[in-house]
Amino acid sequence: MKQGIWKVNSTKENSVEIIRTRSELQARVRAWKQAGETVGFVPTMGALHEGHLSLIEKAKEKVTRTVASIFVNPAQFAPGEDFDTYPRREAEDIAKLASVNCTAVYLPSVAEMYPEGSVTNVRVESLSDLLDGIYRPHFFYGVATVVARLFLHAQPDVAVFGEKDYQQLQVIRRMVRDLGFPIEIIGGETKRDADGLAQSSRNLYLSPEERRAAGAIFAAMHRASVRLALGALPSEALKEAEGHIVTAGFRKIDYVTLVDPATLQALPADEPMKEGAVVRLLAAAWLGKTRLIDNISVTR
Ligand SMILES: Nc1ncnc2c1ncn2[C@@H]1O[C@H](COP(=O)(O)OP(=O)(O)OP(=O)(O)O)[C@@H](O)[C@H]1O
Ligand SMILES: CC(C)(CO)[C@@H](O)C(=O)[O-]
Numbered sequence: 001m002k003q004g005i006w007k008v009n010s011t012k013e014n015s016v017e018i019i020r021t022r023s024e025l026q027a028r029v030r031a032w033k034q035a036g037e038t039v040g041f042v043p044t045m046g047a048l049h050e051g052h053l054s055l056i057e058k059a060k061e062k063v064t065r066t067v068a069s070i071f072v073n074p075a076q077f078a079p080g081e082d083f084d085t086y087p088r089r090e091a092e093d094i095a096k097l098a099s100v101n102c103t104a105v106y107l108p109s110v111a112e113m114y115p116e117g118s119v120t121n122v123r124v125e126s127l128s129d130l131l132d133g134i135y136r137p138h139f140f141y142g143v144a145t146v147v148a149r150l151f152l153h154a155q156p157d158v159a160v161f162g163e164k165d166y167q168q169l170q171v172i173r174r175m176v177r178d179l180g181f182p183i184e185i186i187g188g189e190t191k192r193d194a195d196g197l198a199q200s201s202r203n204l205y206l207s208p209e210e211r212r213a214a215g216a217i218f219a220a221m222h223r224a225s226v227r228l229a230l231g232a233l234p235s236e237a238l239k240e241a242e243g244h245i246v247t248a249g250f251r252k253i254d255y256v257t258l259v260d261p262a263t264l265q266a267l268p269a270d271e272p273m274k275e276g277a278v279v280r281l282l283a284a285a286w287l288g289k290t291r292l293i294d295n296i297s298v299t300r
């Protein structure tokens with residue numbers, strides 16, 4: 001029966017196994033585990049770039065089988081956000097996954113992730129309500145809900161998330177801790193273009209002019225991190241960074257802030273960082289209609 005489901009619903013293309021249903025994925029993972037293999041999981045929304053592929057490579061260091069998922073999750077988009085226009089590039093994505101020898105890709109439908117009448121959600125309170133949660137109040141509830149469901153479908157030993165979405169990584173770590181998922185969560189470092197811009201699927205929305213301006217967000221954060229390491233007041237270093245971002249052509253800043261890396265609570269703005277402190281500098285800003293986020297670690 002398990003074998004039958006697998007044969008009907010999955011095909012092989014460029015050596016990546018394509019799996020579209022929860023039952024197939026669970027059967028496949030169960031078979032691997034029974035054979036003594038270990039499973040790494042990389043959830044994505046597709047339109048893959050080198051950042052995503054680096055997470056597969058990171059998983060491969062730890063496990064013998066890797067599964068990527070591609071699912072544009074309606075529950076994490078608010079009305080008026082870009083759910084309908086979010087880039088969808090299934091064939092290209094599958095070829096990219098093949099190029100890094102990802103074992104399988106999970107491509108569930110909305111009905112597979114949210115069976116009709118589904119009313120069960122996961123809320124990681126507190127962490128979800130700060131920073132991006134202020135500007136996208138629905139967002140981390142949608143992320144936690146879908147990631148919990150994906151974890152139950154994929155049942156991985158290890159899951160890798162990008163540090164680019166730093167708050168998301170912390171929310172997932174907290175959910176895994178609180179609910180006791182037997183999954184090791186690993187953070188993957190942010191892959192950047194030559195000018196420092198963090199790679200992101202939404203960079204595809206930028207016009208050539210906007211793309212030229214976009215590097216300013218990282219440049220401003222990097223400059224602020226150097227000043228902070230030298231003992232500048234956060235209020236001054238962050239204000240200067242905001243000035244650079246606006247001058248480069250960003251139309252609106254949601255935040256440029258210094259936080260505790262674990263709790264994400266804002267640090268005092270009017271005291272220099274303590275010697276030896278390691279904190280996180282996070283920023284979110286709008287370039288035209290595109291919202292870019294980024295973050296870096298700052299050490300004094
Ligand atoms: N530049 C990057 N380097 C490393 N990991 C990344 C990078 N960008 C995204 N990721 C990670 O890839 C995973 C899937 O993210 P997602 O599919 O939303 O891509 P994205 O590029 O962040 O898209 P978006 O533009 O919608 O934010 C997440 O864990 C995310 O943190
Ligand atoms: C983790 C995730 C795949 C959940 O939909 C998404 O938020 C993303 O791509 O970062």
Ligand code: BAL
Nearest residue numbers: 045076077139165168
């Ligand atoms: N990269 C996180 C997914 C999102 O912004 O919708």
